Amino acid sequence: MPVRLDRCPASSLQAVASPEQTRALMKPALANRLTPYMFLAPAGAVLVVALLYPIGYMVYASFLDWNPSQRIGEAEFIGLRNYVNLLGDDSFRESLWVTLKFSAIVVSLEMVIGVGLALLLDRNIRGMSVLRTLFILPMMIAPIVVGLMWRYMYHPTVGIFNRTLKNLGLEPIPWLSDGSWAFASVIIADIWQWTPFIFILSLAALQSLPQSAIEAARIDGANGWQQIVYIKLPLMMPVLVVTCLLRLIDAFKVLEVILVLTNGGPGLSTEILSLRISRTASEFRELGEAAAMSNYLLLLLLLLTLAMFFYNKLAEARAMRLRAAAEVDEI
Amino acid sequence: MSAPSYDRQHPAYYALIVALVVMSVGPIVMMLITSFKLNVDIMSDTSGLIFMPTIQNYEAALCNMLWYEPASVDYCDPTFGRALVNSLIIALISTSLTLVLGCMAAYAIVRFRFVGRGTVSLTTLLMRMVPPAVLLVPVFGIWSFQFGIDGTRSGIILIYVAMNLPFVIWILQSFIVQVPIQLEEAARMDGAGPFQVFFLIVLPIIKPGLAAAAIFTFRIAWNEFLLANTLADRNSRTVPVTIVNSLTEYDIDWGVIMATGMLLAIPPIIFTFVASRQIITGMTAGAVKG
Numbered sequence: 302m303p304v305r306l307d308r309c310p311a312s313s314l315q316a317v318a319s320p321e322q323t324r325a326l327m328k329p330a331l332a333n334r335l336t337p338y339m340f341l342a343p344a345g346a347v348l349v350v351a352l353l354y355p356i357g358y359m360v361y362a363s364f365l366d367w368n369p370s371q372r373i374g375e376a377e378f379i380g381l382r383n384y385v386n387l388l389g390d391d392s393f394r395e396s397l398w399v400t401l402k403f404s405a406i407v408v409s410l411e412m413v414i415g416v417g418l419a420l421l422l423d424r425n426i427r428g429m430s431v432l433r434t435l436f437i438l439p440m441m442i443a444p445i446v447v448g449l450m451w452r453y454m455y456h457p458t459v460g461i462f463n464r465t466l467k468n469l470g471l472e473p474i475p476w477l478s479d480g481s482w483a484f485a486s487v488i489i490a491d492i493w494q495w496t497p498f499i500f501i502l503s504l505a506a507l508q509s510l511p512q513s514a515i516e517a518a519r520i521d522g523a524n525g526w527q528q529i530v531y532i533k534l535p536l537m538m539p540v541l542v543v544t545c546l547l548r549l550i551d552a553f554k555v556l557e558v559i560l561v562l563t564n565g566g567p568g569l570s571t572e573i574l575s576l577r578i579s580r581t582a583s584e585f586r587e588l589g590e591a592a593a594m595s596n597y598l599l600l601l602l603l604l605l606t607l608a609m610f611f612y613n614k615l616a617e618a619r620a621m622r623l624r625a626a627a628e629v630d631e632i
Numbered sequence: 633m634s635a636p637s638y639d640r641q642h643p644a645y646y647a648l649i650v651a652l653v654v655m656s657v658g659p660i661v662m663m664l665i666t667s668f669k670l671n672v673d674i675m676s677d678t679s680g681l682i683f684m685p686t687i688q689n690y691e692a693a694l695c696n697m698l699w700y701e702p703a704s705v706d707y708c709d710p711t712f713g714r715a716l717v718n719s720l721i722i723a724l725i726s727t728s729l730t731l732v733l734g735c736m737a738a739y740a741i742v743r744f745r746f747v748g749r750g751t752v753s754l755t756t757l758l759m760r761m762v763p764p765a766v767l768l769v770p771v772f773g774i775w776s777f778q779f780g781i782d783g784t785r786s787g788i789i790l791i792y793v794a795m796n797l798p799f800v801i802w803i804l805q806s807f808i809v810q811v812p813i814q815l816e817e818a819a820r821m822d823g824a825g826p827f828q829v830f831f832l833i834v835l836p837i838i839k840p841g842l843a844a845a846a847i848f849t850f851r852i853a854w855n856e857f858l859l860a861n862t863l864a865d866r867n868s869r870t871v872p873v874t875i876v877n878s879l880t881e882y883d884i885d886w887g888v889i890m891a892t893g894m895l896l897a898i899p900p901i902i903f904t905f906v907a908s909r910q911i912i913t914g915m916t917a918g919a920v921k922g
Contacts, residue, residue, distance in 0.1 A: 336826045340740035344733040344797055351794030352759065355770035362769055372777050421648065424641060432649065434908040436656055441900040441911070443855035445872040446893040449879075450659045453666065453886060459674055461662065497656065498915070505916045554763035557857050557872070561879060575765035579858060588769050595766040602761040610754055 363592035369582075376589065383593035393594065395569045396577040403484075403573055404552035407491045412545055414492070415499025416537075420529055423507045433504075436497040444494075448561025451490040452477070455562070480570035483563050487571050490558055495551070499544055506540035507533065539616045546609040553602055574598050660897070667890040674886050689891035712892055714867070715874040719896075722785055722860075722870060723853040726792040730849045731842060733793070734800030735808075739830055741801070742808045743816075752802055759798035764858045767791070772862050783865035791859055796849045803848075803914055807841030808834065844914035847903050854899060871896045 363383055367376035387393045422432075439447065454460045455476035463473040476486045510533065518532045534541075556575040559565065565572030565580070572580075574594065582591040666674060667690070673683040691698065695708040697716070741752055771791055772782070781787035811834055819833045835842070857872040864873055875892055878885075904911065 337740040337744035340736040340744075340830075344737035344801065347733060347790070347794050348797055351790050352762075352797075355767055355774055356762070358774055359766065359770040362773065369772070418652070421645075424645070426641060430908070432653070433912060434904060435653055437908060437911060437915075438660060438901060438904055439656055441851060441904045442660070442897045443857075443872055443900070445855065445857050445875055446663070446897045449875065449889065449893045450663045452879075453890065454659060454662065459886070493656070493659070501912060502916060505912070550761050554765070556763070556765055560857075561876065575763055575858075578765045579768055582769055582772070583862070588773065592769045595769060598763065599761075599766055602763070603758070606757050606761045610757055 359592045359595055362589055363596050365589040365592075367588040367592075368586045369588060379589070383590050384596075387590065387593055387597070392569055392572075393577065396572045396574050397597075399484075399569065399572060400553065400574040403488065403491075403555075403571075404549055407488055407495070407552050408545060408549050410488070411492055411496045411499050411548060412541070415496045416503045416541065418496075418500050419503035419507055420533065423504060433501060436500060439494045440498055444555075444557035445561055447490065447494050448558040451486070451493075451558070452562050455486055477563055478567060480567050483567060483571050487559050487562055490562065491552070491555060494558070495548065499548060502540060502544045503537060506537045510536050542612055542616075543609060546605060546612075550602055550605055550609075553598065553605075660901075663890050663894055663897070666886060667894045669887055671885065671887050689887040690895075692888050693892050693895065711869070711874050712871070715869045715871045716895065718785060718864075718868055719854060719870040719872075722788050722792070723850050725785075726789045726796070726853045727846055727850045729789070730793045730796045730800050731846055734797055734845065735804050735835070735838070735842065736830070737797075738801045738804035738808055739834060742805050743813075752805060756798040756802035759795075764795070764856065767795075768858060768862055771859060775863055782863050783868055785868050787863050788860055788868065788870070791863070792849075792853045792856065796852055800845045800849060803845050804838065804841050807838040811837050840910055840913065843907055844910040847907055847911055848914055850903070851900055854896075 362376075364378060364380055365376040366379045366382075422429075454462060457463055457473060457475070457478070460476070462476065466473055475482055477483050514532055514536065515528060518528050523531065554575060555573065556579070559571055559573060559576060563571045565576045575598070578591050578594050578598070581587050581594060668685040668687070669683050670686055670688065692709075693712045694716075696710040696713040775787050775791075776782035779787070781790070815837075816829050816833055819829050824832065855872060856870075857876060860870045861873045861876070864870060869877075871892065875889065875896065878889060878892075
């Protein structure tokens with residue numbers, strides 16, 4: 302780049318003269334040393350005030366017997382009693398079980414369908430980008446609206462499912478009014494909304510696989526299935542594991558769709574933990590207990606997240622080792 | 633890359649694709665159709681596509697924002713119109729704040745390397761895992777008793793900015809890393825200060841990253857229900873909150889509620905069609921790099 306001398310300040314004139322001098326001039330400037338902090342301070346302040354502080358506050362609140370009309374200072378300190386009470390509480394255990402069951406079923410079905418579709422549709426066709434655009438629509442729409450659409454479709458008389466069944470001369474199904482059907486309905490809605498996520502991520506992973514490996518397998522006479530099982534899936538594995546964990550974390554956070562569809566009912570059949578937290582806080586007015594419940598949920602999620610992080614680290618380390626080994630081979 | 637050549641596929645392959653498209657778009661189309669139906673048509677047994685389309689449902693939802701007096705609405709309920717304005721203000725302001733703060737922080741993290749990138753990814757992940765339900769109790773307590781900003785739009789904006797910042801910082805830093813450092817050094821040689829380098833050199837280059845981050849932030853702020861429900865009062869309610877409030881056990885006015893749902897869904901749908909490439913980039917970056 303040509304340096305226009307007329308516009309250059311003194312320091313860069315000298316810099317043109319000798320690079321050592323530049324470094325000497327740029328380093329000690331106090332403004333330069335403060336710059337990173339100036340850039341970071343606003344974001345840091347917001348995060349501390351509105352995210353870290355509330356989380357710390359919640360940990361403290363979980364040791365209190367606190368209802369929403371009290372200030373936090375007036376609440377009574379009761380130690381671990383909230384946690385102990387919760388462990389003995391049948392409905393908490395039920396909703397924990399519902400949450401685990403829901404996430405496990407949803408994530409495994411979505412993984413199977415999503416990865417399967419990605420393997421099937423990974424062809425070179427016209428309009429793949431339009432297809433992907435259509436598939437991400439369900440994820441972009443508000444969960445509230447997703448719940449609304451499905452509630453309409455599950456409606457006992459005007460919903461499309463029961464209407465179709467009736468036209469076929471079959472018995473209507475109590476989609477949302479029977480415990481196990483409601484659980485299944487919620488799962489179907491979630492699969493509709495989130496399978497595309499896994500589909501798109503695994504498609505991206507598939508298309509970034511080294512073509513040479515697949516080519517080599519084909520030349521060696523591997524058929525379609527063998528290519529998938531021995532070449533594609535193992536190579537995709539790192540992305541698949543991360544996708545699965547991301548989805549699992551999100552599955553624990555699902556709330557709105559279920560709130561609109563069933564509001565946790567009938568009974569406690571679809572009351573996942575997030576929903577129970579929000580009801581404990583707003584309906585039962587037990588803020589301390591809700592905070593303790595939140596901490597249980599956070600611990601669960603923390604385990605998952607750390608598992609994911611360390612898996613990533615492990616995978617990276619292994620990749621580095623392999624690369625190093627390959628370089629040694631080349632030499 | 634060579635010019636793309638498209639392979640011919642088995643007919644069953646196309647059938648599968650059509651079925652998938654119908655399945656994923658079908659419910660949305662059904663909502664759209666229902667929002668143009670009168671309740672008589674919704675309830676009637678001869679369902680299907682034969683009905684007189686009407687915009688009465690939209691008129692009922694937006695009655696206080698129209699330039700004419702809709703003939704079909706005898707009693708105008710301004711709740712939804714107000715909520716739409718609130719939602720727009722909250723989503724737009726929190727998105728722009730998050731982007732400004734986020735890209736400054738991301739830039740500092742990448743260029744001045746005083747926290748490792750590992751730390752950033754870990755924090756992002758940790759923040760991503762926090763469910764809004766967990767923030768419910770503390771945010772309620774702090775916002776109403778200590779900050780005194782419950783029931784205001786700024787209270788809701790503050791928590792949205794905080795919730796979205798980690799993700800935005802993390803996605804932007806993966807774009808900023810790719811900006812060649814030589815470019816910045818050249819600008820500095822020409823006498824640009826750190827802020828000029830940032831705004832005139834770095835920002836224009838990372839536009840795609842900014843677009844992805846903006847869409848994700850806007851989507852969350854626009855769609856979020858739980859915290860808005862806790863913090864908002866009558867005047868600062870957002871659209872998701874009004875929709876849930878108008879859902880009762882029985883006797884739901886499906887036409888109007890589908891129209892409101894459609895109005896809530898339209899901005900994300902537009903974004904998806906305009907910027908699907910950026911969205912997919914944002915999503916894949918989220919998983920592939922952990």
